[in-house]
Amino acid sequence: xxxxxxxxxxxxxxxxxxxxxxxxxxxxxxxxxxxxxxxxxxxxxxxxxxxxxxxxxxxxxxxxxxxxxxxxxxxxxxxxxxxxxxxxxxxxxxxxxxxxxxxx
Numbered sequence: 292x293x294x295x296x297x298x299x300x301x302x303x304x305x306x307x308x309x310x311x312x313x314x315x316x317x318x319x320x321x322x323x324x325x326x327x328x329x330x331x332x333x334x335x336x337x338x339x340x341x342x343x344x345x346x347x348x349x350x351x352x353x354x355x356x357x358x359x360x361x362x363x364x365x366x367x368x369x370x371x372x373x374x375x376x377x378x379x380x381x382x383x384x385x386x387x388x389x390x391x392x393x394x395x
Contacts, residue, residue, distance in 0.1 A: 299340030300333070308333045314359065332356075 297305060308329040315325035332355050 297330075297340075301341050304333050304337060304340070307336075311359070332359075 300308075308326075311332050312325045312329035315328055316322060320328065335355055336351050336353060338349055338351075
């Protein structure tokens, strides 16, 4: 099997890698680097591609996912007060508009 071949991975692992990749891209990581990091994370958590044989599985370690969640929260915490308030104003306007449409 050539390097980079993803046929040994389960559908769930492929979906997980795609989701992780999107998260990195949302944070401004280049596409190729985001893909590389996503597959590295899937490999770290699940031990690589699917392996056949009864009793060969090991429990997954989700520590890297927890780390990613914290890093994402940290990004919003590091924004300036003006950036936060602009975001909050936008959210409030959307909420108000949705409430208005719901009442009619």
